[in-house]
Amino acid sequence: MNANLTFFPVDNGDMTLVRLADSVTTTILIDVNIRVAADDPEDTTRDVAADLRARLPRDEKGRPYVDAFLLSHPDKDHCTGFEKHFHLGPLADYADDKKPDAQKRIVIREIWSSPIVFRRACKTHPLCSDAQAFNKEAKRRVQRFRDCSVGDADRILILGEDENGKTDDLTAILVRTGDTFQQVNGCHNSYFSAQLLAPRPQQSEEDEAVLSKNHSSTILNMKIASSLAHLDSCRFLTAGDAEVAIWERLWTRYKDTPDVLAYDVLQAPHHCSWHTLSNDSWSQLKEKVKVSADARSALAQARTGALIIASCKPIKDDDADPPCIRAQREYKSILTGVGGLFFCTGETPNTWAPEPLEIEITAAGAKKKAARTSAAAAVAAVAAPRAG
Ligand SMILES: [Zn+2]
Numbered sequence: 235m236n237a238n239l240t241f242f243p244v245d246n247g248d249m250t251l252v253r254l255a256d257s258v259t260t261t262i263l264i265d266v267n268i269r270v271a272a273d274d275p276e277d278t279t280r281d282v283a284a285d286l287r288a289r290l291p292r293d294e295k296g297r298p299y300v301d302a303f304l305l306s307h308p309d310k311d312h313c314t315g316f317e318k319h320f321h322l323g324p325l326a327d328y329a330d331d332k333k334p335d336a337q338k339r340i341v342i343r344e345i346w347s348s349p350i351v352f353r354r355a356c357k358t359h360p361l362c363s364d365a366q367a368f369n370k371e372a373k374r375r376v377q378r379f380r381d382c383s384v385g386d387a388d389r390i391l392i393l394g395e396d397e398n399g400k401t402d403d404l405t406a407i408l409v410r411t412g413d414t415f416q417q418v419n420g421c422h423n424s425y426f427s428a429q430l431l432a433p434r435p436q437q438s439e440e441d442e443a444v445l446s447k448n449h450s451s452t453i454l455n456m457k458i459a460s461s462l463a464h465l466d467s468c469r470f471l472t473a474g475d476a477e478v479a480i481w482e483r484l485w486t487r488y489k490d491t492p493d494v495l496a497y498d499v500l501q502a503p504h505h506c507s508w509h510t511l512s513n514d515s516w517s518q519l520k521e522k523v524k525v526s527a528d529a530r531s532a533l534a535q536a537r538t539g540a541l542i543i544a545s546c547k548p549i550k551d552d553d554a555d556p557p558c559i560r561a562q563r564e565y566k567s568i569l570t571g572v573g574g575l576f577f578c579t580g581e582t583p584n585t586w587a588p589e590p591l592e593i594e595i596t597a598a599g600a601k602k603k604a605a606r607t608s609a610a611a612a613v614a615a616v617a618a619p620r621a622g
Contacts, residue, residue, distance in 0.1 A: 247311035268315025306474025308365035
């Protein structure tokens, strides 16, 4: 199977699945936003839990699993449904083997978590119950590592150093900010590497306040191979809800080596919010807003034919933010120079019944797969010749 990315339609929230081109189809899930309405068969909201399960492998016991789960930051729209749909605790306690496949909780083989991002989030708001459940599970796995008793589905990778040397004894499972790693679920993977660009380790008190208010998130630039002959087929830059001050700092750090920020697919940070690109308020200043040149430069390293995906509600010409029409315009202007395309998950293939947006990765690069809309399916059904 080709490597691919799936962006699930979850309104203003993120839920993105990366599947690699290796023989076992390694899977990395970034965030989850499975709302109550999506689980309600009586509701028309897209059943993204079913969409996710349909794309996951099963282990030898028939349990669905992901090889890695990354939580970009612990906001509700990035972890809703975590407790309900994922198995937490030791694998020996898995209780769903007798349930129908659709009700089996998903096993997470390795968690990717950033303690500094959690600390910054706690400074601005209380954690929701799904975030608390994630945090508890991450701590359980760190304890397993410290106890030298890591089994299946106990692994954790720590992204970024924690404060006051709290991760100093975890170097074997720690990725320092700026470093590149190439392992998934404890194994080297030739089809994947990722550079950790954020969070930055703890800063001065003043800087910490700014980073906390800017939705500090884990930022990874993944390099995804289409085959062993084409290791750099797709760079996928994923950044949670990171806002303008974080992008300004990234540009200051990498402006002399901008290839670090280069991408073929960018998930527009914070659901296409204007606050990613500017310090001004769109609803207050409208067309008088000014773009931050540094933040824009950090987000403008698009390679030829790049795609920018906004994971959000349909984008309207109004005061809303996110998603913000002015941000969409800026991203489209970035793409003009490279012949790229912009997509919104809430509008694909249409606004009334959005479907998962699939990006296929081949030696020729990253391309959106044509969606088979219900309208197109209906036309095809009518046009199909009848047997006999
Ligand atoms: Zn968000």
